[in-house]
Amino acid sequence: MTKKILILPGDGVGPEIVAQAEKVLLFLIEQGKLSVKLEHGLIGGCAIDETGSPLPDETLKKARHSAAILMGSVGGPKWDNVDRAIRPERGLLAIRSELALFANLRPAYLFPQLVEASTLKKDVVSGLDIMIVRELTGGIYFGMPRGIRELDDGQREGFNTLVYSENEIKRIARVAFETANKRRGRLCSVDKANVLEATELWREIVNDMAKEYEAVELQHMYIDNASMQLVKEPKQFDVILTTNMFGDILSDLASMLTGSIGMLPSASLAENGTGMYEPVHGSAPDIAGKNIANPLATILSLSMLLRFSLGEEKLAKKLEQAIDLVLTDGFRTKDIYSKGMKSIGTNEIGDEVIKALTSLLV
Numbered sequence: 001m002t003k004k005i006l007i008l009p010g011d012g013v014g015p016e017i018v019a020q021a022e023k024v025l026l027f028l029i030e031q032g033k034l035s036v037k038l039e040h041g042l043i044g045g046c047a048i049d050e051t052g053s054p055l056p057d058e059t060l061k062k063a064r065h066s067a068a069i070l071m072g073s074v075g076g077p078k079w080d081n082v083d084r085a086i087r088p089e090r091g092l093l094a095i096r097s098e099l100a101l102f103a104n105l106r107p108a109y110l111f112p113q114l115v116e117a118s119t120l121k122k123d124v125v126s127g128l129d130i131m132i133v134r135e136l137t138g139g140i141y142f143g144m145p146r147g148i149r150e151l152d153d154g155q156r157e158g159f160n161t162l163v164y165s166e167n168e169i170k171r172i173a174r175v176a177f178e179t180a181n182k183r184r185g186r187l188c189s190v191d192k193a194n195v196l197e198a199t200e201l202w203r204e205i206v207n208d209m210a211k212e213y214e215a216v217e218l219q220h221m222y223i224d225n226a227s228m229q230l231v232k233e234p235k236q237f238d239v240i241l242t243t244n245m246f247g248d249i250l251s252d253l254a255s256m257l258t259g260s261i262g263m264l265p266s267a268s269l270a271e272n273g274t275g276m277y278e279p280v281h282g283s284a285p286d287i288a289g290k291n292i293a294n295p296l297a298t299i300l301s302l303s304m305l306l307r308f309s310l311g312e313e314k315l316a317k318k319l320e321q322a323i324d325l326v327l328t329d330g331f332r333t334k335d336i337y338s339k340g341m342k343s344i345g346t347n348e349i350g351d352e353v354i355k356a357l358t359s360l361l362v
């Protein structure tokens with residue numbers, strides 16, 4: 001049976017950047033390189049507008065029947081005041097949780113052509129290649145109880161719960177150890193074990209698992225130090241394993257090492273092989289609809305989809321090479337522009353990627 005790919009553009013810049021990745025997918029299908037069926041669905045603010053829910057049942061049903069999901073981004077000021085329980089971001093958390101997408105892989109790789117785009121010194125970032133493995137369906141973003149309640153004295157109190165079970169820690173740690181094994185063999189587990197019991201257990205379990213992976217050199221780091229080290233000497237890292245919230249923050253930080261958040265893709269994987277692929281950035285409402293958003297994080301997410309969900313390693317590599325060629329030819333969106341380069345829009349970057357891919361597929 002032909003595999004299905006579900007496309008969820010979402011809000012803000014989502015539709016513009018996902019359109020570029022979809023163009024690439026359609027090109028690969030047309031060229032006979034890929035046999036998949038594309039479906040579309042609603043998620044986030046646009047889904048609230050149409051159906052009242054940030055994750056309509058129909059979207060979830062389609063997602064459950066798809067081999068992979070390609071997503072844009074959700075949210076924006078238009079929905080900032082809707083009821084907390086149906087905010088656009090809740091749709092995203094719900095699909096991750098419903099599909100048990102517990103392993104979030106966020107590569108932070110600096111294309112050598114973009115060394116000037118990073119705000120950090122050339123020698124600090126050149127050659128940077130880090131993989132952040134973030135736990136995605138547990139921790140403080142999902143822990144219960146949560147809410148805002150009124151106290152006896154009339155003032156309000158906000159509360160969340162940080163909770164991790166042994167099994168949740170074990171399954172994400174396994175992904176990180178396996179990833180480190182296939183890369184340069186170094187794993188840094190980031191926690192706050194000196195203050196938070198949930199991550200004290202995290203550290204204990206990661207240490208236990210290290211016995212199964214003798215070839216991997218394991219190190220632990222507190223989140224505050226890790227944030228500093230990522231800016232000070234980022235190339236010391238190979239694979240970083242961390243919790244949901246710490247991974248959320250560290251990967252945005254890592255994005256600036258690579259020049260722009262518009263360059264960072266991600267894959268969220270379930271144990272049964274389902275995967276959802278999306279750029280690390282949000283819906284960027286400040287630049288939405290202007291044809292200036294960088295679509296490369298989304299196109300790189302498509303390359304992860306080809307690799308992890310469709311087993312198309314060769315096509316994934318070709319797509320990465322095509323992006324490399326586009327950057328070598330000097331094409332840049334505004335966020336990664338530097339003097340002497342050719343500034344072009346979102347759509348045009350998509351076209352250039354297809355041109356480069358055409359030359360590589362002959």
Ligand code: NAD
Pocket residue numbers: 013017072073074075076077089092261262278279280281282283284285286287292293294295297335
């Ligand atoms: P953001 O990532 O949307 O934007 C941060 C900054 O990065 C902005 O200046 C934006 O213009 C820039 N930027 C982001 N993507 C870019 C791209 N592709 N090309 C060029 N520049 C880009 O974060 P934010 O402003 O904090 O959040 C905006 C909305 O997105 C909020 O509603 C937030 O909840 C939501 N959000 C969604 C996701 C997601 O869908 N996965 C993730 C984070 C934030």
